[in-house]
Amino acid sequence: MSSNAQLTTGPEALEPGQGPPPVLDATGVAKAYTRWRRLSRRKVPVLTGADLALAAGEVVGLVGENGSGKTTLMRILVGDLAADSGTVRLSGTMGYCPQQPIVYPRLTCDEHFELFGAAHGMRPAAQRDATGDLYAQLGFERYSSTRADQLSGGTLAKLNLGLALLPDPDVLLLDEPYAGFDWDTYQKFWGMVAERRTRGRSVLIISHFIADEQRFDRVIKLSDGRTWSS
Numbered sequence: 001m002s003s004n005a006q007l008t009t010g011p012e013a014l015e016p017g018q019g020p021p022p023v024l025d026a027t028g029v030a031k032a033y034t035r036w037r038r039l040s041r042r043k044v045p046v047l048t049g050a051d052l053a054l055a056a057g058e059v060v061g062l063v064g065e066n067g068s069g070k071t072t073l074m075r076i077l078v079g080d081l082a083a084d085s086g087t088v089r090l091s092g093t094m095g096y097c098p099q100q101p102i103v104y105p106r107l108t109c110d111e112h113f114e115l116f117g118a119a120h121g122m123r124p125a126a127q128r129d130a131t132g133d134l135y136a137q138l139g140f141e142r143y144s145s146t147r148a149d150q151l152s153g154g155t156l157a158k159l160n161l162g163l164a165l166l167p168d169p170d171v172l173l174l175d176e177p178y179a180g181f182d183w184d185t186y187q188k189f190w191g192m193v194a195e196r197r198t199r200g201r202s203v204l205i206i207s208h209f210i211a212d213e214q215r216f217d218r219v220i221k222l223s224d225g226r227t228w229s230s
């Protein structure tokens, strides 16, 4: 993980306090990008002190206009992008579903699950069981032997989500996860999120609009570089 935001893991990272400690706790996250214009460069601030805490079993939405910095914050939370300042604390394991699927075009769905399972240190039998459940839950088993570069956009989105869910992480971060889903898959997606919540797993969903607010425990708004309760 490469992040200037201090990233610590494990129970020792948590502050003593009232109630259950957050499984993911980000405070004061700031990030500016460098923009070049002819020979001069300037720093454009995107995040100026964003805070975000996620408790076990919480389903939280992060909403903001296009370009407000949602993906930037998500990438900092997963350690994919360095923050200029701030702290990110994680307790447990994290799964990440990026907005643009990161797949290997010539590998089949099955091969992706095998590869990601091995990378997560899963036993082959556990990986096969989890893969079978994900195919059934998201309804794309018939594409198990299809290469990623031959999948439709919606099926690719299912593979992208399935790969993030495979190791059953404590915290799941999803960037615009259902943009390519049909209605049936959208409903199945929410069924999976609800099931995770009952097992104390946490989900953070980034979207530029939230259609079903009642499905979330909380919705946080990102604007002017900061997070706001809505």
Ligand SMILES: Nc1ncnc2c1ncn2[C@@H]1O[C@H](COP(=O)(O)OP(=O)(O)OP(=O)(O)O)[C@@H](O)[C@H]1O
Pocket (backbone or CB within 6 Å): 033, 034, 046, 064, 065, 066, 067, 068, 069, 070, 071, 072, 073, 208
């Ligand atoms: N690598 C980069 N270099 C320079 N500017 C960037 C870079 N990545 C993002 N930006 C700028 O930072 C701002 C926030 O981008 P970001 O992708 O985080 O927003 P977002 O809220 O996820 O947007 P969207 O809803 O359109 O996906 C935008 O103005 C974008 O142009």
